Amino acid sequence: MHSHTHRPGPIFLVLLSCSFFLFAGLLLAPLIGIEGDEPLFVQAMYPPRVELYTVEIMHRKVPLMLMTYVGTLKSWIYTPIFQVFGSGVMSMRVPVLLAGSASIWLLYCLLRRIAGPRTGVIGCALLAADSMYLITTCFDWGPVALQHLLVLGGMLLALRFYQERQEAALAGAFFLFGLALWDKALALWMLSGLGIAVILTFPRHFFATLTIRRLAIAVLAFGLGSLPLLVFNLNNHWDTFRGNFRLDTSGVPAKAKLLAQTAQGGGLLGWITAPNWQTPVPRPPQGILQQASAQISAIAGQPRKSLVLYLFALALLVSPLAGGTALRTILFCLAAMTVAWLQMALNGNTGGSVHHTILLWPLPQIIIAVSLAGASRKLGRAGITAAAAVLAVTLVSGELVTNEYYAEAVRYGGGQAWPDAVYPLSRYLEGLPRNYVFCLDWGILDPLRLLNGGRLLLATGNEQTSKPEVSPEDRVIVLRMLNDPANIYVAHTKAYEMFEGSGARFVKYAGEQGFTPELIRTVADSHGRPVYEIYRFKAKA
Numbered sequence: 001m002h003s004h005t006h007r008p009g010p011i012f013l014v015l016l017s018c019s020f021f022l023f024a025g026l027l028l029a030p031l032i033g034i035e036g037d038e039p040l041f042v043q044a045m046y047p048p049r050v051e052l053y054t055v056e057i058m059h060r061k062v063p064l065m066l067m068t069y070v071g072t073l074k075s076w077i078y079t080p081i082f083q084v085f086g087s088g089v090m091s092m093r094v095p096v097l098l099a100g101s102a103s104i105w106l107l108y109c110l111l112r113r114i115a116g117p118r119t120g121v122i123g124c125a126l127l128a129a130d131s132m133y134l135i136t137t138c139f140d141w142g143p144v145a146l147q148h149l150l151v152l153g154g155m156l157l158a159l160r161f162y163q164e165r166q167e168a169a170l171a172g173a174f175f176l177f178g179l180a181l182w183d184k185a186l187a188l189w190m191l192s193g194l195g196i197a198v199i200l201t202f203p204r205h206f207f208a209t210l211t212i213r214r215l216a217i218a219v220l221a222f223g224l225g226s227l228p229l230l231v232f233n234l235n236n237h238w239d240t241f242r243g244n245f246r247l248d249t250s251g252v253p254a255k256a257k258l259l260a261q262t263a264q265g266g267g268l269l270g271w272i273t274a275p276n277w278q279t280p281v282p283r284p285p286q287g288i289l290q291q292a293s294a295q296i297s298a299i300a301g302q303p304r305k306s307l308v309l310y311l312f313a314l315a316l317l318v319s320p321l322a323g324g325t326a327l328r329t330i331l332f333c334l335a336a337m338t339v340a341w342l343q344m345a346l347n348g349n350t351g352g353s354v355h356h357t358i359l360l361w362p363l364p365q366i367i368i369a370v371s372l373a374g375a376s377r378k379l380g381r382a383g384i385t386a387a388a389a390v391l392a393v394t395l396v397s398g399e400l401v402t403n404e405y406y407a408e409a410v411r412y413g414g415g416q417a418w419p420d421a422v423y424p425l426s427r428y429l430e431g432l433p434r435n436y437v438f439c440l441d442w443g444i445l446d447p448l449r450l451l452n453g454g455r456l457l458l459a460t461g462n463e464q465t466s467k468p469e470v471s472p473e474d475r476v477i478v479l480r481m482l483n484d485p486a487n488i489y490v491a492h493t494k495a496y497e498m499f500e501g502s503g504a505r506f507v508k509y510a511g512e513q514g515f516t517p518e519l520i521r522t523v524a525d526s527h528g529r530p531v532y533e534i535y536r537f538k539a540k541a
Helices: 007-031 040-044 075-085 089-115 117-128 130-140 145-164 167-183 187-200 203-209 212-225 227-235 252-264 287-300 308-322 324-347 354-360 365-413 422-430 445-452 471-481 500-512
Strands: 053-057 062-065 436-439 457-460 488-492 517-525 530-539
Touching: 007 089, 007 117, 007 130, 007 365, 040 062, 040 075, 040 445, 053 365, 053 436, 062 227, 075 145, 075 167, 089 130, 089 145, 089 365, 089 445, 089 530, 117 365, 117 488, 130 354, 130 365, 130 422, 130 445, 145 167, 145 187, 145 203, 145 308, 145 457, 167 212, 187 203, 212 227, 212 422, 252 324, 252 354, 287 365, 308 324, 324 354, 324 365, 422 445, 422 488, 422 517, 436 445, 445 457, 471 500, 488 500, 488 517, 500 517, 500 530
Parallel strands: 436 457, 436 488
Antiparallel strands: 053 062, 488 530, 517 530
């Protein structure tokens, strides 16, 4: 057991890591638009509310679940935040960035207890410099920010229980694990991975601490944390666990490649940012920071991969030097990662996106930190120098990839799913005389719901016309929309359509029913690319 005394040197370095992460996120946050899944949680906050499951408490409907596997924890957290600061892009992104910074601090506390301050500093620096961890946290479309915070917090409390036998820490750990499962049931990947890994690598320690009393404490605390999820499933035939798995091994090689790309960090360049071929005239950098970023990008050759994957391989190679408990900790993390990743990889519906693979973090950083710190102690001064040099080069490579996200966001703007045209669109609609605003493609409604805080009358407009055949009941609904001349319709331009032809199908069907579209305005992003089209419909004379 390592001393838990806080020394100023490591603490300063950890605070520097947390601050760097937060600062980088604050620079990126206003440059990108809002993807349709990022504000998913507002479905339980603003009309038209479409949460999946609610309970009535004191004559008031309380939302518990957004989807069969996504709870409303984030909605509960953001309700008071938006009441104080208003709903908007920065009030949405700053809290998750703070959660990400807090998770870096928790990682330090965890690693310090496992293997000392040196290990903690290495792990925190690696996590703070990980561009994929930053991007997926800042834009949190997964969502993943609360998952990382809750699972890490639970791991820290579980370790504290083991080291100090504090049953309150045991209860706190499993309560946080329960909250993580309610937040998103995919937390089961990591939780089962951690549980199986403990039994495989620390069986004697695990069974030595297991008593009926402690098992009851853990089960009750976990049940309390995941209570909303349990209530939903008890009343809905356990839907969370029945329809979300489909065994499919065909995609495993591609998913393994994606895992490596997640570690390298640059896999979202050209997706969250627009590809260069979509921006004939890139925006020149403005101000000292943007100009410095552009110069660094040019000098470094616009890097799209960090060296962390090579460092991970090196850490595994030198891990026997760590010895003892440190080596067993590395095996624990490898086992947990393997169990968790196999669950997402063998499911045909999961594992093929970065917001799934990133849920394995920070286990790779823990492996690297424990291995490097342990090897450096065994090899003496030369080992410390070598470890510091390798770590420094890797950190710089990660920060260069993060800089590339910033430089490309400035130069090219947001990608197809992330256009910043949503901001002028929201402002224009607020000032436009209208009744309902019907959204004719995916990814329009929830960003508007967030930006307007429920002030716009929003609805989905293309559901009926997207079917192979419009039923008589659907025809009545569409005609009711079209017969009100005060209604407004928002579609994506062809280049930004998420579901190809969704707007065109609605316009075509409206024409067949005797209505002519009137294009009110085309809304472009900050790079001048037309993204949205706003219509009214008039009955033909």
